[in-house]
Amino acid sequence: TLVEFMATIKQIDGRSVHQIQSGQVIVDLCSVVKELVENSVDSGATIIDVRFKNQGLDSIEVQDNGSGISPANYSSVALKHYTSKLSSYSDIESLQTFGFRGEALASLCALSILTVTTCQEEEAPKGSKLTFHQSGELDSTTVVAAQRGTTVAVENLFHNLPVRRRELDRNIKREWHKVIALLNQYACILTNVKFSVSQQPTKGKRILLFSTKGNATTRENIINIFGAKTLAALIPLDLHLELKPSGTRSSDKSASNSHDVRIVGHVSKPAHGEGRQTPDRQMFFVNGRPCSLPQLAKAFNEVYRSYNNSQSPFIFADVQLDTMLYDVNVSPDKRSILLHDQNNLLDTLRTSLSELFDTHEDSISIAAS
Numbered sequence: 001t002l003v004e005f006m007a008t009i010k011q012i013d014g015r016s017v018h019q020i021q022s023g024q025v026i027v028d029l030c031s032v033v034k035e036l037v038e039n040s041v042d043s044g045a046t047i048i049d050v051r052f053k054n055q056g057l058d059s060i061e062v063q064d065n066g067s068g069i070s071p072a073n074y075s076s077v078a079l080k081h082y083t084s085k086l087s088s089y090s091d092i093e094s095l096q097t098f099g100f101r102g103e104a105l106a107s108l109c110a111l112s113i114l115t116v117t118t119c120q121e122e123e124a125p126k127g128s129k130l131t132f133h134q135s136g137e138l139d140s141t142t143v144v145a146a147q148r149g150t151t152v153a154v155e156n157l158f159h160n161l162p163v164r165r166r167e168l169d170r171n172i173k174r175e176w177h178k179v180i181a182l183l184n185q186y187a188c189i190l191t192n193v194k195f196s197v198s199q200q201p202t203k204g205k206r207i208l209l210f211s212t213k214g215n216a217t218t219r220e221n222i223i224n225i226f227g228a229k230t231l232a233a234l235i236p237l238d239l240h241l242e243l244k245p246s247g248t249r250s251s252d253k254s255a256s257n258s259h260d261v262r263i264v265g266h267v268s269k270p271a272h273g274e275g276r277q278t279p280d281r282q283m284f285f286v287n288g289r290p291c292s293l294p295q296l297a298k299a300f301n302e303v304y305r306s307y308n309n310s311q312s313p314f315i316f317a318d319v320q321l322d323t324m325l326y327d328v329n330v331s332p333d334k335r336s337i338l339l340h341d342q343n344n345l346l347d348t349l350r351t352s353l354s355e356l357f358d359t360h361e362d363s364i365s366i367a368a369s
């Protein structure tokens with residue numbers, strides 16, 4: 001009966017809760033790559049090497065030359081909600097790091113075989129190799145030869161979630177495409193990191209897919225990743241948008257001041273026939289954080305189409321604004337971002353983009369005449 005059914009309400013055991021939540025943080029191959037790369041960036045690395053075996057189905061390994069992890073933190077590094085980056089909710093507003101929730105390593109322990117090899121400056125040439133239980137508790141520590149930095153290896157992703165593992169196997173081609181597009185984004189925006197990505201098939205030699213030089217401009221990164229031909233078809237993007245207050249609620253302080261937003265990057269020339277671009281060559285960032293901004297993408301594409309409706313543009317756009325003006329804590333994978341006063345921003349963006357394309361159209365027709 002219904003009464004009996006309701007009487008059975010009880011708390012899910014901790015282990016199951018951990019499993020359920022982990023599956024929301026690490027949803028696919030992209031989430032693994034994203035979390036590991038962002039941890040490396042947060043550690044202050046200037047070299048990041050991403051290595052796949054069998055397109056990640058066997059393993060994903062990210063090696064950096066960052067700070068390393070202190071031995072005092074070995075036992076808590078993969079515990080849920082243990083982080084060195086945030087201690088209370090209010091810190092989120094001024095956040096400078098990619099990570100802040102202390103969920104990635106914990107989730108990876110629940111969904112894969114995780115190994116962390118780490119070494120701080122003063123310990124080199126000795127480091128430690130750490131293994132973990134599914135709960136995130138430290139299982140073993142072994143002394144190994146190592147240089148300053150951290151290597152995180154994720155093997156057998158989703159081995160204990162059979163449905164998701166099957167989906168991953170089945171969709172690996174599409175997943176792999178997304179992973180490479182994501183890595184392209186990090187490699188492009190990280191001007192002070194020497195970034196490399198390689199893949200080793202089940203049978204055969206390791207192949208370097210792309211790399212950047214470190215200490216390069218975004219222009220140089222684009223050349224290294226997409227080629228000089230791609231760069232030649234781009235114009236620099238540097239829009240200064242002054243957003244007037246929309247002033248609906250006087251109690252909301254942030255809405256009563258006008259604020260500046262800068263959009264910096266590169267975009268296709270409006271001219272026809274400059275080379276076809278595919279949708280994965282549209283990259284958006286908020287203060288250097290790769291994220292999906294569908295509304296912004298739509299505005300760019302629509303304005304571009306009014307100049308050139310035969311192709312879609314290459315877009316590399318970093319939206320630079322005060323950390324008070326957006327919220328990254330919207331979705332577990334932090335890809336979605338809530339922008340303050342987005343409609344106002346989009347209107348202003350459309351106007352400035354048109355102005356930019358107008359000046360370039362002029363210069364093209366003058367050159368042609």
Ligand code: ADP
Nearest residue numbers: 039040043083084099100101102103104105150
């Ligand atoms: P978060 O990034 O939100 O703090 P994570 O689970 O991704 O949570 O990482 C937990 C902690 O492990 C981090 O706060 C950091 O102290 C440490 N850590 C993880 N990866 C690295 C790395 N590559 N280099 C140095 N420290 C790391």
Ligand code: MG
Nearest residue numbers: 035039099104
């Ligand atoms: Mg992290």
